[in-house]
Each structure stands twice: as C-alpha cells, then as structure tokens.
Amino acid sequence: MKMVIGIDSGSTTTKVVQMSEGKVKHYLVLPTGPNSERTATRMLQTAQQECNISADDIATIVATGYGRANISMANKQVTEITCHAKGAASIFPGAQAIIDIGGQDSKIIKIDSTGRVLDFIMNEKCAAGTGRFLDVMCRVLEVGIDDIGPLSLSSSEPVQISSTCTVFAESEVISHVARGTPVEDIVAGICSAISARVYGLGRRILTGCTKIIFTGGVAKNQGIVKGLEDRLGLQLLVPPNPQIVGAIGAAFIGQETLKGEV
Amino acid sequence: MNDVISTCVAYNAERLERLKEYKKKNNRKIVGFLCSQVPEELIYAAGMLPVRIMGSREPLQMADSLLQSYVCSFSRSCLDLMLLGKYQFLDGIVVPHSCDTIRALYGVIERNVPLGFTHFLKYPISLEKPEAAVLIIEEYKEMKEKLEKFTGKKITDQDIREAIAVYNKNRALLQKLAAFRLASDRRITGEEFLEVALAGFVMDKKDHNILLEKLLKDLAAKKPLSSKKPRLLVAGNVLDNSGMLKIIEDAGADIVWDDLCTGTRYFGSSVDEKKAPLEGLLEHYLSRTYCPCKGKLQRRIDYLLDMVKASKAQGVIMLHQKFCDPHLWDVKFVREEMEKISIPVLEIEYEQFAGDSGSAGGIRTRIQSLIEMIGGK
Numbered sequence: 042m043k044m045v046i047g048i049d050s051g052s053t054t055t056k057v058v059q060m061s062e063g064k065v066k067h068y069l070v071l072p073t074g075p076n077s078e079r080t081a082t083r084m085l086q087t088a089q090q091e092c093n094i095s096a097d098d099i100a101t102i103v104a105t106g107y108g109r110a111n112i113s114m115a116n117k118q119v120t121e122i123t124c125h126a127k128g129a130a131s132i133f134p135g136a137q138a139i140i141d142i143g144g145q146d147s148k149i150i151k152i153d154s155t156g157r158v159l160d161f162i163m164n165e166k167c168a169a170g171t172g173r174f175l176d177v178m179c180r181v182l183e184v185g186i187d188d189i190g191p192l193s194l195s196s197s198e199p200v201q202i203s204s205t206c207t208v209f210a211e212s213e214v215i216s217h218v219a220r221g222t223p224v225e226d227i228v229a230g231i232c233s234a235i236s237a238r239v240y241g242l243g244r245r246i247l248t249g250c251t252k253i254i255f256t257g258g259v260a261k262n263q264g265i266v267k268g269l270e271d272r273l274g275l276q277l278l279v280p281p282n283p284q285i286v287g288a289i290g291a292a293f294i295g296q297e298t299l300k301g302e303v
Numbered sequence: 304m305n306d307v308i309s310t311c312v313a314y315n316a317e318r319l320e321r322l323k324e325y326k327k328k329n330n331r332k333i334v335g336f337l338c339s340q341v342p343e344e345l346i347y348a349a350g351m352l353p354v355r356i357m358g359s360r361e362p363l364q365m366a367d368s369l370l371q372s373y374v375c376s377f378s379r380s381c382l383d384l385m386l387l388g389k390y391q392f393l394d395g396i397v398v399p400h401s402c403d404t405i406r407a408l409y410g411v412i413e414r415n416v417p418l419g420f421t422h423f424l425k426y427p428i429s430l431e432k433p434e435a436a437v438l439i440i441e442e443y444k445e446m447k448e449k450l451e452k453f454t455g456k457k458i459t460d461q462d463i464r465e466a467i468a469v470y471n472k473n474r475a476l477l478q479k480l481a482a483f484r485l486a487s488d489r490r491i492t493g494e495e496f497l498e499v500a501l502a503g504f505v506m507d508k509k510d511h512n513i514l515l516e517k518l519l520k521d522l523a524a525k526k527p528l529s530s531k532k533p534r535l536l537v538a539g540n541v542l543d544n545s546g547m548l549k550i551i552e553d554a555g556a557d558i559v560w561d562d563l564c565t566g567t568r569y570f571g572s573s574v575d576e577k578k579a580p581l582e583g584l585l586e587h588y589l590s591r592t593y594c595p596c597k598g599k600l601q602r603r604i605d606y607l608l609d610m611v612k613a614s615k616a617q618g619v620i621m622l623h624q625k626f627c628d629p630h631l632w633d634v635k636f637v638r639e640e641m642e643k644i645s646i647p648v649l650e651i652e653y654e655q656f657a658g659d660s661g662s663a664g665g666i667r668t669r670i671q672s673l674i675e676m677i678g679g680k
Contacts, residue, residue: 107664122672146665158676163669165652 047292050108053144060292077108128290130156142259149243170238193264199229236268311502348462355504357543375624395420463580476515493558538562539622560614
C-alpha cells in the first residue's frame with residue numbers, strides 16, 4: 042500500500058499524517074522543539090514503524106507549516122494557508138471559511154467548494170490571538186492547557202482583558218490574580234480576549250459565510266469555540282482532530298500531485 | 304548579473320561613503336531631500352547635488368529618544384543615521400509637507416542636526432484646487448531665492464532648463480527600463496530594477512543616465528528572461544532597499560510593475576520643456592502626484608487599475624511601513640476595486656530592520672500563499 046505523507050511543521054507542534062487513497066491511516070502530533078527537521082524525521086520513522094511500512098512504500102512527502110522549508114526530505118513545500126484550505130474542504134465538503142489558531146499565528150481563510158483559497162488574512166507578528174498567548178497565561182495561572190476551556194465555561198463573571206499585547210495582558214492577568222479574582226473568571230476573560238481578537242481580524246473575510254471550520258490546537262478549547270460562536274452568531278464546525286487539518290491538506294496535495302504526474 | 308546592475312548594487316550598499324568621496328573629489332555642495340515631491344531640478348540648477356535621504360536596515364541607536372512609538376521605521380532610520388553623523392556630508396536639506404511624520408521630522412532634524420541650509424516646502428493639503436497652483440509657484444520661488452542666498456549665485460531660467468533636460472532624460476530612461484519588467488519582454492527583475500532606480504537617487508543624474516543607457520543597450524542585446532511565474536504589481540510607500548522585493552520574487556513571483564515612491568511614482572511623467580521652467584515643474588509635480596499623502600484617492604485607484612491591466616498583473620501586494628497611515632487608509636478602497644476585477648490584494652506591513660526576521664517568516668508564508676492562490680501550487 043503506497044502512502045502519501047503530509048508533515049505540518051508548526052511553530053509549537055509537528056503533525057505527521059499518513060494517507061492512502063484519500064483516507065488518513067495514521068497520525069502523530071508532537072512538540073516541534075528546537076530542531077524542526079530532526080523532530081519531523083524521527084516522527085516519520087515512528088510512523089513508519091507503527092504502520093509497518095518501509096521507505097519504499099512512501100509515494101511522496103509534502104511539508105507545510107512554519108518550518109516547511111527545513112524539511113529537506115519533503116518532495117514539495119506548500120504553505121499552511123493552501124494546506125488548511127484543502128484539508129478543511131476534504132473533511133467538511135461545502136466549507137466556506139476556516140479559522141485556524143495555531144501556536145504562533147492565527148489565520149482566516151475563505152475557500153471555494155474545491156478547497157481553493159479565495160482570500161486569507163493572517164495576524165501580524167503580535168501573539169495576542171494565538172495559542173502561545175494561552176500557554177503564557179496557563180503558566181501565570183498554574184492551570185493546565187486542557188483545563189482552560191471547561192474552567193472558562195464555569196465562569197459567571199468573566200473579567201475584561203483590554204490589552205491586545207501578550208506581555209501587557211500578562212500583567213493585567215497578574216493584577217487580577219493579586220486582587221483575588223476567581224481563576225475561572227480570569228480564564229474566561231482570556232478566552233474572550235482571544236476570540237475578540239481573532240474575530241476582529243477575520244470579520245472582513247467571514248462576513249456572509251455560514252459554514253465555518255475551526256482548526257488548530259486552540260480549537261480544542263471550548264471556551265474559545267464558544268467565544269467565537271457568540272460573536273459570529275453561528276455554530277462552528279470543529280473536526281475531531283483539529284490540529285492535523287494542515288497535515289491532511291498537505292497529504293491531499295501530495296496525492297493530487299501524483300495523479301497529475303500519471 | 305549585468306555589470307551596471309552590480310555596480311548599482313555595490314553603490315547602494317555604501318552610498319553614504321560614496322557620496323562623501325564624491326563631495327571631496329568634486330568640491331560640490333550636497334543637499335538632501337525627503338519624498339519625491341521636491342523639485343530637485345531647482346537644487347541641481349543651483350549647482351548642488353540633490354540626494355534622497357534614505358535609511359538603512361541597521362538597528363536604531365539614537366532616534367527613538369526623539370520620536371513617538373507610532374513613527375515608521377523608515378523615518379526612524381533616516382533620523383538615526385543623521386543623529387549618528389552618517390549624513391554629515393550634507394550641506395542642507397529640503398523637506399516637503401507630505402505625510403505628518405515627515406513634516407514633524409523636519410522640525411526634529413532642524414533642532415538636532417547641524418546643517419547650513421534647511422528648507423520646508425509648504426505644499427497645500429489639497430492639490431486639486433486651482434488655488435494650489437498659485438501657492439506652489441510662490442513656494443518654488445521662495446525655495447529658489449533661499450537656494451540663491453545660500454550659494455551666493457543666481458539661478459537663471461537657463462540653469463533650470465538645463466536641469467530639467469537632465470532629469471527628463473533620466474525619467475525617460477527609467478520608464479524604458481521599467482517596461483523591461485513586463486512578462487511580454489522581461490529583461491530585468493523587480494528587485495534589480497529597484498536597485499538601479501535607488502542608485503539614481505544618490506548620484507548625479509548625468510552619471511545615472513550613462514549607466515541607464517548602457518544597461519538598456521546591454522539588456523536589449525540579451526535574450527529575454529523566461530516569465531512563467533505569477534505576475535504581481537507591488538504598490539506602497541518608499542522602499543530604500545530591495546529586501547522585500549527579493550523576498551517576493553524568491554517566493555516564486557515576477558514583479559512586473561510597481562506603484563512605489565522610489566519607483567514609477569517618481570519617474571512616471573516628465574516636465575514640459577516648452578513651458579516657463581517653474582510652470583513646467585509645477586505641472587509635472589501636480590500631474591505625477593498619486594501619492595496617498597497628496598493625491599485624490601480615485602486618481603490613484605484609476606492608475607492602479609490601469610496598470611494592473613496594462614502589466615497583466617494577476618495580483619497586487621501592498622507593501623506598507625508599519626504606522627504609515629496615508630497608505631494604510633487606502634487599503635480598503637484599493638482592495639474593493641481590485642475585487643471587482645478579481646485581482647487578489649495582499650497587504651503586508653513591515654519594519655525595515657534586517658533583524659526583524661521574526662516577522663519575515665510570516666511575510667514569506669503570506670506571499671507564498673498568494674502565489675499558490677494565483678498560480679496553482
């Protein structure tokens with residue numbers, strides 16, 4: 042069985058997907074660490090062992106994500122914008138737009154029915170609307186990243202985080218801690234701030250879209266899902282594994298390339 | 304790389320040193336200016352060398368203590384170099400009222416940088432009104448008189464006519480070279496073109512004309528470059544280095560046209576040599592103003608639409624210095640008009656410091672995504 046590999050070398054995690062005939066056969070998600078290429082290489086070796094396939098079984102490798110240029114074993118490098126579009130369209134046919142919040146950036150992509158990109162917008166270098174912001178806040182509040190979502194939903198009085206800068210927002214959070222504000226209210230405020238930031242960034246592109254996919258690690262956070270849904274006035278579609286959508290898209294592009302060459 | 308292009312690249316890399324040497328060797332006064340709104344011909348006619356003040360990509364050392372945080376990196380860098388004495392060879396400066404930052408920068412320079420001659424060119428806010436022409440002629444006269452007082456030498460109409468002839472020739476040559484970026488007959492990249500154009504801002508136009516004539520001859524004799532990549536038009540403010548254009552073209556696109564302050568906005572039209580000199584200059588500077596600081600928005604949009612069609616561009620990248628408000632206000636409208644003809648617009652805000660690599664990764668991703676969007680993967 043010939044496998045097509047999609048590798049999404051993100052700023053925070055690396056995702057490796059093995060695909061065959063349009064179906065995901067296996068995937069891995071691990072921290073990228075300081076050496077993106079070494080991490081990706083080791084993950085691919087693990088994936089091969091777990092699926093019991095050899096290098097000869099790999100038809101092609103497509104790399105995407107922040108570290109895509111470093112993945113020298115890849116046959117092709119494609120940006121995460123194009124890959125997310127492809128991936129989301131394959132999981133949810135008829136999707137009109139994607140909100141992706143990753144470790145280091147957030148992006149909003151408008152697509153057509155074939156998964157082709159029509160328009161996109163990405164955050165500038167500020168980290169306020171990203172997973173990194175959540176990481177920083179978790180450290181300050183001593184809360185696990187997976188606990189943030191449920192905790193925020195239990196808040197009855199979310200605080201306002203007014204600053205749009207991670208560093209300044211951190212000091213705002215610390216001042217709430219010093220004041221004795223309940224953690225769930227602070228956490229709810231953080232989720233609301235991220236949702237507001239991403240919504241503001243994407244409003245121009247999302248206007249008129251009814252079928253919107255939410256991807257990236259941050260899509261696992263129920264608090265932010267709710268924050269975005271409230272602002273958009275609709276229900277978001279969140280795939281079961283929102284982190285691997287880019288890697289799935291990369292694998293799909295690999296498959297299309299192979300077909301094109303036949 | 305062609306000899307002339309590499310000469311220009313080398314010249315730009317050490318332009319301040321070269322100007323210092325030029326001054327010593329030629330014993331000629333040098334006057335700096337900001338923005339392409341300054342009638343350089345008057346400075347040239349006064350026997351001095353007009354040079355455009357540009358920044359560098361070096362991290363700042365001194366300018367931040369005098370500027371607010373919303374000042375663009377270009378202005379910060381220009382002031383920094385002046386405060387560090389890198390522009391010590393300047394005998395004077397002329398600064399027009401273009402954007403608010405440049406206007407304020409004039410005051411900061413005047414108070415903090417020792418210069419023999421400083422002049423502020425007071426352009427009216429709206430250039431469309433007929434009264435504007437009357438005011439600007441008065442401004443030109445005042446500038447001319449101040450220059451005469453500074454040099455102690457009268458500027459005759461003949462002096463201005465001769466300067467206009469040199470500058471017109473330069474504009475015509477740059478226009479020809481600019482067309483060599485088009486896919487139909489591509490002989491120079493967008494990055495190379497900017498390097499050649501930038502060199503012209505910091506050398507005598509007569510010398511630049513010699514380089515341009517040789518380059519045009521060289522390129523015409525060569526085989527055109529292959530041009531199968533997605534075609535882009537780059538619009539934006541002043542670009543004093545080709546770094547961003549290199550990122551764009553390295554990502555897999557051809558820059559086929561520009562609307563940059565250091566590009567076509569500078570040389571896109573010429574002075575009518577049959578008119579009285581000041582009148583000719585006025586007409587030229589009024590007609591060429593598509594700068595968002597001064598021109599009517601619709602005029603700029605019409606120009607951009609025309610150029611997208613003429614250059615067969617498939618997408619537009621708007622390159623903006625962070626905090627450049629005149630340009631940033633235009634984005635929404637340019638985007639809306641381009642959408643009507645199905646031309647995608649990517650806006651990129653940047654700071655010009657080389658160490659700004661954190662955002663360079665994100666910028667590359669966006670440019671590549673645009674290219675993938677236009678051209679298929």
